[in-house]
Amino acid sequence: MICIQHTTVYAPDEVIEDGAVLVADGRIQAIASAKQMEPPEAAHRIDGTGLHLVPGFIDLQLNGAMGHDFTEDPHTIWPVAAYLPSYGVTSFLPTIITAPLASSTAAMAVLQQPPAGFSGATPLGLHIEGPFLNPAKKGAHNPNYLQLPTETAVANWSPEAGVRLVTLAPELAGALDVVNVLKQQNVVVSAGHSTATFAQATDGFDAGIRYGTHLFNAMPSLHHRELGLLGALLADDRATIGLIVDGEHVHPALVKMVWELVGNDRLNLVTDAMAALGMPPGSYRLGDFDVTVDETTARLPDGTLAGSILAMDTAVRNLITYTGCTLAEALPTITSIPADLLNLPHKGRIAPGKDADLALLTPELQVHSTIIGGQIVYQKNLATENTEG
Known part of the structure; x- marks a missing residue:
């Protein structure tokens, strides 16, 4: 389980500043403002401050x-x-x-x-x-x-x-x-x-x-x-x-x-x-x-x-x-x-139920990290915080 916090989330119909996305079992579980989402204790937290979270x-x-x-x-x-x-x-x-x-x-x-x-x-x-x-x-x-x-x-x-x-x-x-x-x-x-x-x-x-x-x-x-x-x-x-x-x-x-x-x-x-x-x-x-x-x-x-x-x-x-x-x-x-x-409705968007295929981009739109199926597969100087439990 991953929670990406304090990032700009590019959802289908809105851009959420200081947003958060919860990922589990390879899918996006929830999207909210960072203030509104308290991730489970077992979640691996990623600090996305200053980054853009976009669909893969x-x-x-x-x-x-x-x-x-x-x-x-x-x-x-x-x-x-x-x-x-x-x-x-x-x-x-x-x-x-x-x-x-x-x-x-x-x-x-x-x-x-x-x-x-x-x-x-x-x-x-x-x-x-x-x-x-x-x-x-x-x-x-x-x-x-x-x-x-x-x-x-x-x-x-x-x-x-x-x-x-x-x-x-x-x-x-x-x-x-x-x-x-x-x-x-x-x-x-x-x-x-x-x-x-x-x-x-x-x-x-x-x-x-x-x-x-x-x-x-x-x-x-x-x-x-x-x-x-x-x-x-x-x-x-x-x-x-x-x-x-x-x-x-x-x-x-x-x-x-x-x-x-x-x-x-x-x-x-x-x-x-x-x-x-x-x-x-x-x-x-x-x-x-x-x-x-x-x-x-x-x-x-x-x-x-x-x-x-x-x-x-x-x-x-x-x-x-x-x-x-x-x-x-x-x-x-x-x-x-x-x-x-390609008729793949589960891909291409950040929304609950969609595949957790995501990319974090820097302000200069360089790739900072990439998540596929809810797993971090690429990261460059990624700041993360593991919670206890």
Whole structure:
């Protein structure tokens, strides 16, 4: 049992100054002002003075970190998951990019067998990005493995089997039939790496597509007479929009424009981070390719952006800097919005009964400590007080 006291609590509908949150059995038990809550004697008390208590961050697109690439070796999902709480991430979707379908099958099997004693961010299931992508917008995906979508290929994909999100190009032959199958199997479908027209994108939304993979990237630019997938994602309220806010994939001024258009109603920050996250500049892998990484970007030899080196806590700070929004306004983009998209009502909010996945942030919005399932899994100079009993 943990009681976090004297902290600023970011509850769904209010910000509680000098608040307190009681956690037990992996769930949030109570929220109140610190003056109103007297924790049980057995509670482990955490002094959150000067800190922000926020829901744990959820990343829907992560290719790897710490030198590990999930597509190349899905077993590295677990060591990366153990590392992610240092960025405030409490759950995520390991992303498998375009590869033989056997790679996705292998990654699904890995998720079924967490290591003994594992402690870290929770892999909620895979994000399979490819191979059902348009070759004209392949980005850093290997064109040798791209293929048309088929119902047979996705017949066994479900959250129970380890698949939560699938990115495909809706204009491809057979794509809408596959969207329908995945929808029936409770897998969220995203449009991305696509040349879809506005009409084709809308047909995709009608079929059940509910997400857009990294807005602006790997899709045609906006044209005032043919809005394409980009315009359809911005215009259609049914779609949640993924956005990489690293200042490289999308210009900060354009991030602000998107914010002013859709705000925190359906905007979802993702990192799309690759193996170089948390590592020095150098050469790293993304799928089959060697990627050159400097202080700010990851690129193929031809200059194509190949994922990012963005950490999720940095993404939040960037959004606030680029748009002028508040922390309270920014938080849904990495907490409740992705949780709702994946139909995980127990995650993404600080409220009684919700999972005790939490992060404490400093006034500068650096990660101070992270709690997952009611257990402290990361802490940096955390001031705590154990009560007797």
